[in-house]
Amino acid sequence: MLGPQSFIQRLIASKVAKPHQIRGCSESEIKRICDASALPLPNAYLEFLRVAGKGAGRFMWEVNQYYDDMLKLNYEAEDTLDIFEKGKLILPKNAYVFSMRYGEQFLFFIADGTSDNPSVFYYYEGDGKFTDLKKTFWDVIEGELVEWEEDFRKSGDDPNSAINLFWNME
Template identity: 40%
Template sequence: MNSTALRHRLLASRLADPATIHGCSPSELDQIEVVAQRPLPRSYADFMTNFEKGAGRFLRDVEIFYPQVLALKPVANEILQDYEDLHLSLPPSAFVFAVRNKEQFMCFSDITVDPPVHFYMSGDPAISKVAETFWEFIECELEQCERSYQQVKDTPYDLRP
């Protein structure tokens, strides 16, 4: 998976149209790097450059887009604090790039080209690896979104414009 393949799949599956796909500017990426306190992994920066301000219906239920991504680490820490008895904390190097429903978050700590993604769901006993790479995480989310959309496509529940 890469940004070109993702764009193609989003358009082919009708999860997005060209007008609903928006990327970040270089200065916005710089702001994200400041929050991350290090260079962004290449795979994540590629995603941000091409999709981070919107990707149609894809990831609409997730706080992953700019500018929300600038404030996600405190949200993740709050989620963990709700379960103090588990004694969980984010590593200092963790960059939280997504939060869903204020009860789960995704992060990475490595600055490799395509880092593993870690996941936490409220009440889980640990933060666990959910994907070997950032693009694998995106692929899994896309497959789930495509399946969900196929169930409502061309029905009264299809809310596309």
Template identity: 30%
Template structure:
């Protein structure tokens, strides 16, 4: 996982946001998010939210990812997927890209921290796509940095 200082540096250097556009979640908001999840969330996810959980300029602007929108994502996803597949009970949805791609954690100890994806292209299955939030964040950052360099 990117340390918050390094993450901030990369976001600013790629001009994905200005310093005043970076808004992290407060400790109270982080507790509210974990309460919503009904289980402890991965430490690297919470660490990132402490820096970018409320807003990060253009970074991940194509996702429902930020607080407070993320609080409703799991319930909304359960309704959305009800006709094709059941979201596992231990799921916490943390990102939704236009209802076409959904990313979630499975919070059971066996799966803790791994990220799974549901896609409208393959609506009857879930795929494990990352071993950690840090891997996901690195991929998102790299993609945005490459676009900024074009």
């Protein structure tokens, strides 16, 4: 199972991120996140924040999930649901939206203190439902990492590959 240290090791080994690009949140930033959510955030998410909460190179760079974007994701998800579901679907009680892509899709877990590594749910604009991915928080992060690792295996260091053209590495 993926955890904080293996996550960092794989980011670096796959060249998805350089060591200096992997930036965790400070304890005061994590406190701000916890206070803003007013929910008992699970340990798996807090571990992620400590190791990569402010960025991890190219890993999921196009997704709003890093500090301090996550502070407003629940509000943005509610707006997305208002626009696309017109009041027919609302976020569950204790939902914590931890990732949003392009304002049309988001991931969340239930932060009720019952799990240190909770199941993740997915919403895509106009679906009319939340989909239980039947994966934990770290499972979802690992699934994304596998995709990024595969993209980098395919593109290698070719400066003309789509993934490298799209990202200006330091």
